[in-house]
Amino acid sequence: MTKLTSFSRRSFLAGTAAATGALAMPPIATAASKKVRIGFISPLSGPRASFGTSDQWMVDSIRKQLEGGLNSGGSTHEVEVIVKDNQSNMNRSISAGNELILRDQVDLLLINDGDAAVALGEIADIHGIPTMSTMQPWQAWMFPRGSNPEQGFPWSFHFFWGADDAMSTFVRLWDQLDTNKSVGDFYLDNPVGQAFADPAMGLPGFMERGGYSRIVKIDADDYSAQVSRFRDASADIVTGFGFPPHWITFWNQAGQAGYTPKACTFAAAFLFPQAIEAMGARGDGMTTEVWWTPNVPFVSSFTGQSARELADAWEADSNAQWVQTLGYSHALFEVGLNALVQSGAPKDRAAVRDVFATTKLDTVVGPVDFASSPIRNVAKTQLAGGQWRKSSGKHAFELVITENTLAPDLRVESETIALPKV
Structure with a gap:
């Protein structure tokens, strides 16, 4: 990175x-x-x-x-x-x-x-x-x-x-799933990535306070080592911060290694439908922060x-x-x-x-x-949590709201479900 x-x-x-x-x-x-x-x-x-x-x-x-x-x-x-x-x-x-x-x-x-x-x-x-x-x-x-x-x-x-809003939302998304509460995480090294990665105030701190254990990440541009570490530790959840190219590289290598977590909640990477479509069937079920929807x-x-x-x-x-x-x-x-x-x-x-x-x-x-x-x-705005689901409508995937604690005006449409096995 x-x-x-x-x-x-x-x-x-x-x-x-x-x-x-x-x-x-x-x-x-x-x-x-x-x-x-x-x-x-x-x-x-x-x-x-x-x-x-x-x-x-x-x-x-x-x-x-x-x-x-x-x-x-x-x-x-x-x-x-x-x-x-x-x-x-x-x-x-x-x-x-x-x-x-x-x-x-x-x-x-x-x-x-x-x-x-x-x-x-x-x-x-x-x-x-x-x-x-x-x-x-x-x-x-x-x-x-x-x-x-x-x-x-x-x-x-x-x-x-705030970054804390996104991180607490992530944990509430995972709480809806039956997992072993083991998490693998990695981050892009920019100001936002650094905020998410902060041991005390970032995602690691929110994970610990939520009862989730963290698999120590490995700093490398080649994600194969991280994939192997997460797979061998049976991490049911993958999270962090990065843009679509970072995630797609990691996810392709995860597929090649047979690594199949139950939840992937990666800030920024899953914001746009084009990024989800680029993953094909393996984009189904990705969870993300939701800033705004129609x-x-x-x-x-x-x-x-x-x-x-x-x-x-x-x-x-x-x-x-x-x-x-x-x-x-x-x-x-x-x-x-x-x-x-x-x-x-x-x-x-x-x-x-x-x-x-x-x-x-x-x-x-x-x-x-x-x-x-x-x-x-600063004025803080609302934030929800959601999941991309395959759709039979005019779009290949639709973003479904599954968590609204910090966005009570936005209706919850479904519970979060585990990633399908592809």
């Missing part, structure tokens, strides 16, 4: 300034513009492109809604949305952020990528740009930047669920669309199955546009920032509440 250098705020700022020189530059002198500019950064290409699958479609639909302008403070403001593909690359994220802030002079920055949110939050705080991000457990957004729930940040905000009983504060209507519109235009990130990319614009409207002065950055800090908005992913959050600059 990829080994990443540990992140610190000081090393990040020094490295970024040396690489681009942009952080030391004053804003480019331009004539004042009445047009409101929104910068949007997403992984439209590269290893994390699956997280940006619906983003260009989402931006196009938002642009259509904004053709008549945005009403705020008694005036109608023309709005321009400027999209940057960060190519799933940290250096490109930094470059794109600097371009939007220094060259394009954006009034608001929206970041639909967890890894980029860490670096770009730092840049936004330096330049005084109101910034909203999502797609990353809040701990992996806050702690690598040297802050804490009491301190927060001056200009950057984030809404998402079945949530929420509507968009901006368009009035229900979650189902939003998903249906995407499927009709793309000829592809809905994806969980669809709801969050839409909600990101909901929260950002709401702040521009409620500020009464969308080009007053401090006014927009202050609205973010007090936002309490019902969105297509549910309540986004900064006003009463105990975590400064």
Whole structure:
């Protein structure tokens, strides 16, 4: 697996300034513009492109809604949305952020990528740009930047669920099964993977407190050693964090070795139907965290669309199955546009920032509440647990909700079942 250098705020700022020189530059002198500019950064290409699958479609639909302008403070403001593909690359994220802030002079920055949110939050705080991000457990957004729930940040905000929410959900999924409570786990070495792997606060701690024993993992790019260790120890459960390519490599090797666990709950890897379909019949029964589905009983504060209507519109235009990130990319614009409207002065950055800090908005992913959050600059959203099941409908697999402790608004559709023998 990829080994990443540990992140610190000081090393990040020094490295970024040396690489681009942009952080030391004053804003480019331009004539004042009445047009409101929104910068949007997403992984439209590269290893994390699956997280940006619906983003260009989402931006196009938002642009259509904004053709008549945005009403705020008694005036109608023309709005321009400027999209940057960060190519799933940290250096490109930094470059794109600097371009939007220094060259394009954006009034608001929206970041639909967890890894980029860490670096770009730092840049936004330096330049005084109101910034909203999502797609990353809040701990992996806050702690690598040297802050804490009491301190927060001056200009950057984030809404998402917590890594602890996902981990407790995983354990509750397994509790529905008859297993030997033996677990094999492995993780991608990035900020989120490190949060999941933390011995005390991560998945190992939740496993121990839930009565599950852990099979010590082996660090190696070749998963065959891990497969053998998990199989020989009769681990009924496999878990961890990584993207689809990591899991598919492991799962192929598990099949070749005859390793057949009863449950596989791997964060991030099972979010998208395309990843499940790529496994063929062996994708049936995979369990995952569920951020959003068309079945949530929420509507968009901006368009009035229900979650189902939003998903249906995407499927009709793309000829592809809905994806969980669809709801969050839409909600990101909901929260950002709401702040521009409620500020009464969308080009007053401090006014927009202050609205973010007090936002309490019902969105297509549910309540986004900064006003009463105990975590400064963070609004926690709901999270459920689910299982991919083979379907006889229009999609090869459907995601069925099997656990809703942290998402009581979402109806449980079935109990979790053990993986079928394939």
